[in-house]
Amino acid sequence: MPDRSPPASGRLSIVVVEKDRDRAIQIVDALSAGNDYDIAVIGSETGLARQIAQRAPDIVLIDIDNPSRDTLEELTLASGPLERPVAMFVSGAAGGLAKQAIEAGVSAYVVDGLQPERLKPVLDAAIARFQMFRRMRTELAETRKALEERKVIDRAKGMLMKARGLGEEEAYALLRKAAMDQGKKVVEVAEALVTAARLLG
Amino acid sequence: MKTVTLSAAYIPLVDAAPLIVAQEMGFAEAEGLSLDLVKAPSWSSVRDMLAFGRVDAAHLLSPVPVAMALGLGGVTTRLAAVSVLSVNGDVIGVSNALADRLSAAGFSFDFADAKAAGEALCRVVDKPLRIGVPFPFSMHVELLTYWLGALGMPPDRMSVRTIPPPLMAQALADGEVDAFCVGEPWGSIAVEQGVGTLLLPGSAIWAFSPEKVLAVREDWAETEPHLTDRLVRALWQASHWLSRPDSLITTAEILSRRAYLDVPTEIIDRALEGRLVISARGDQRQVPHFLEFHAGLATFPWRSQAAWIADRMAARAGLNRGLAVQAGRAVFRSDLYRRALKPLGAEMPAASEKLEGAIREPMTQAAVEGAVQLLPDLFFDGRIFDPSAS
Numbered sequence: 369m370p371d372r373s374p375p376a377s378g379r380l381s382i383v384v385v386e387k388d389r390d391r392a393i394q395i396v397d398a399l400s401a402g403n404d405y406d407i408a409v410i411g412s413e414t415g416l417a418r419q420i421a422q423r424a425p426d427i428v429l430i431d432i433d434n435p436s437r438d439t440l441e442e443l444t445l446a447s448g449p450l451e452r453p454v455a456m457f458v459s460g461a462a463g464g465l466a467k468q469a470i471e472a473g474v475s476a477y478v479v480d481g482l483q484p485e486r487l488k489p490v491l492d493a494a495i496a497r498f499q500m501f502r503r504m505r506t507e508l509a510e511t512r513k514a515l516e517e518r519k520v521i522d523r524a525k526g527m528l529m530k531a532r533g534l535g536e537e538e539a540y541a542l543l544r545k546a547a548m549d550q551g552k553k554v555v556e557v558a559e560a561l562v563t564a565a566r567l568l569g
Numbered sequence: 570m571k572t573v574t575l576s577a578a579y580i581p582l583v584d585a586a587p588l589i590v591a592q593e594m595g596f597a598e599a600e601g602l603s604l605d606l607v608k609a610p611s612w613s614s615v616r617d618m619l620a621f622g623r624v625d626a627a628h629l630l631s632p633v634p635v636a637m638a639l640g641l642g643g644v645t646t647r648l649a650a651v652s653v654l655s656v657n658g659d660v661i662g663v664s665n666a667l668a669d670r671l672s673a674a675g676f677s678f679d680f681a682d683a684k685a686a687g688e689a690l691c692r693v694v695d696k697p698l699r700i701g702v703p704f705p706f707s708m709h710v711e712l713l714t715y716w717l718g719a720l721g722m723p724p725d726r727m728s729v730r731t732i733p734p735p736l737m738a739q740a741l742a743d744g745e746v747d748a749f750c751v752g753e754p755w756g757s758i759a760v761e762q763g764v765g766t767l768l769l770p771g772s773a774i775w776a777f778s779p780e781k782v783l784a785v786r787e788d789w790a791e792t793e794p795h796l797t798d799r800l801v802r803a804l805w806q807a808s809h810w811l812s813r814p815d816s817l818i819t820t821a822e823i824l825s826r827r828a829y830l831d832v833p834t835e836i837i838d839r840a841l842e843g844r845l846v847i848s849a850r851g852d853q854r855q856v857p858h859f860l861e862f863h864a865g866l867a868t869f870p871w872r873s874q875a876a877w878i879a880d881r882m883a884a885r886a887g888l889n890r891g892l893a894v895q896a897g898r899a900v901f902r903s904d905l906y907r908r909a910l911k912p913l914g915a916e917m918p919a920a921s922e923k924l925e926g927a928i929r930e931p932m933t934q935a936a937v938e939g940a941v942q943l944l945p946d947l948f949f950d951g952r953i954f955d956p957s958a959s
Contacts, residue, residue, distance in 0.1 A: 414740075434610065435736070441642060444705075470621055
């Protein structure tokens with residue numbers, strides 16, 4: 369096999385490892401905006417290192433939380449499936465960028481010898497996209513949490529209304545007062561009440 | 570003493586117990602520490618979090634910091650292994666198809682004799698054996714290549730593949746691999762799911778292998794000597810507590826929690842008690858020293874253990890073995906371990922290196938003060954590794 373040096377000027381080839389189709393499309397869109405890259409998406413993680421080795425890309429992008437990332441570590445071995453070992457680009461000069469990438473939740477594996485100026489626009493686009501994913505995930509988690517808290521408070525309110533013959537507003541006021549007296553959150557008091565009621569049958 | 574919060578990354582495995590117990594049972598607190606434990610999705614993620622300063626310490630595969638010192642793998646930040654967290658604890662398992670062929674060939678699944686098991690395996694395998702491991706730099710890889718290599722299996726007859734442990738049972742079921750080597754609870758989970766049979770404990774190949782280490786960045790250990798000492802002491806106290814038989818139930822209960830392993834206590838008990846269910850039929854095997862956290866100076870980071878790992882890795886990667894052994898030795902910081910534990914009066918060996926594979930029976934060795942108890946550390950083929958010979 370010929371030595372596969374990273375192209376000095378030719379199209380960069382990028383592999384994106386992403387199971388979720390919508391996310392994959394968004395990443396590809398973000399990367400291709402204004403750039404001419406050869407981008408492939410791998411959605412199935414079976415034999416991941418070999419799938420990547422077959423494509424011999426210049427750059428591999430993968431979610432930092434994907435457990436299959438460990439499979440890619442095989443690519444860093446000289447004796448591994450790739451002709452030219454890849455490194456996580458971090459070790460090189462692009463140190464600041466690496467930290468940003470890790471914080472954004474994307475890890476990049478880059479073929480040995482790729483010039484940093486060719487890598488930077490790819491990473492910048494990936495980082496921006498992954499930051500957005502992360503924000504969305506956080507917002508979703510917060511919305512879910514708020515919804516669950518509402519449910520618990522509603523149940524506690526309902527129990528108080530029934531047990532003490534209170535109106536809805538009075539029941540809530542009672543919960544809030546108990547919370548203030550104990551230096552707790554309303555939801556914590558509500559949770560305690562619901563749990564206690566369950567234990568008492 | 571003002572409480573300092575340190576963050577520590579770990580992979581949800583039974584051998585993460587010392588870190589989890591240090592925090593949950595108050596050993597960290599007694600040293601003025603609060604551990605912010607970060608559950609990681611992969612070993613590369615643990616390593617990166619540590620290397621790039623997202624966490625201060627990590628539960629790490631013992632060969633990872635050695636590989637980094639040798640310039641192998643994606644990241645080469647210098648790490649220090651300041652203590653061993655666990656000795657042994659891996660299991661090797663085979664697919665049901667392979668188990669059937671072994672049984673048909675008269676193999677008895679004694680879960681003890683690595684030579685017999687390896688020879689039986691070599692006899693029944695007619696194409697390259699595909700074996701799943703969690704990470705390319707791991708005791709799993711070292712044990713497998715040592716074992717099958719010593720039995721004369723040529724490197725091209727085995728293909729070692731990285732598979733995240735949570736996906737290992739599936740990979741076995743899908744026929745993607747024929748065998749695996751993983752840490753608990755994942756071997757037992759493959760058995761529970763009815764997709765595999767356990768063949769050997771890792772300890773049948775090397776009776777006393779350093780499995781996980783407590784790793785910090787070398788520069789962090791230098792700039793934060795007091796925090797390093799406190800962390801090593803907290804972990805030592807945790808391992809001491811873990812070694813008491815009456816801690817078993819509590820340990821299994823803590824580890825099984827959703828925030829940690831999220832696996833039933835019954836599965837975790839198997840590794841802690843060294844009583845493994847090896848097949849879906851429920852056959853049980855008792856393994857002495859299946860997983861040690863403390864006994865036999867388990868936490869001592871022997872320079873010779875790191876030298877063995879470095880020597881093996883260098884041989885496979887085609888590096889200069891003498892230089893690799895020197896670089897490897899420097900990673901297991903028995904000097905920092907000794908300094909940290911001095912105030913506790915913990916037992917310390919007189920030397921920081923030993924011949925690996927030379928202890929046949931539990932033995933008493935001269936120590937800094939008095940004597941220390943060491944456990945057998947034989948390799949299955951009886952070879953002895955002399956760290957000063959490379």
